[in-house]
Amino acid sequence: MTFLRYGLVQLFAYGIDFGGFLLLMSVAGLAPLTANLVCKFAAGVFAFAAHRRFTFRVGDAGSSLGQGVRYFALLGLNIPLTTGLLALLLRWFSHPAVAKFMADVLILVFTYWVSKKLVFEQPRKPQDGPLK
Template sequence: MRYILVAGLAYAIDLGGFMLLISIHYSPLVANVLVKIVAAVFGFYAHRYFTYSIVDKEEIGKHAIRYFGLALFYTPVSSLVLYLIMLVCSNPVYAKIITDISLFVLMFWITSKFAFARGDSKTTPAAQDLHGVPLNGPE
């Protein structure tokens, strides 16, 4: 239940922020980058502390490097796919939703291998949210 709450809030920040920014005339690509940053920061801390109850300060640096390193990969890819989809779908909100769904599978594979993986292999990949957090729930 915690996972669903955090993932839902992170996506609400992502999509809601995107809708807000385009309504005040931000470019869809700029809006996408800005909301990805905000949602990623929220998702990292909320999942780390609330969902997975990880408080080990030694591992926070490792998790942050992997998580935000993946965000640095994901955000430009997401913006590129959004741009390409907007070539055939003029509605930026629909294009963003299609983009997010399309990239979900790719990010599942990548983040389940790298984000929040523990050295002792206690984290088993299952699925993940759009911000790279595994769905296998709290340990």
């Protein structure tokens, strides 16, 4: 169920990311790599808040700073990884939107796993039993 919630939030975040990417390239005339950097950050801000509340249902306000630091560290890794992959894929795909979509899909599973295990994992209580 967590992965389904993650996917739903990612769809909204991807709307910000991909829609902004197309808009910044067509209206503002930004290059694909620059547009990607700007939109990844904007989508990341939205995704952090949504994943924290909806996906992983973290309610403890005391851990938000640590989670924020870990999430934006992950975003700091994700942005150059996907931008580098985008740059590589632009060599084979003439349309930037196709290359961006492929780069983002390739990074999705990695980002989910790191978010679940390292960013939003809550301390287990002794009565919780084995990990799920």
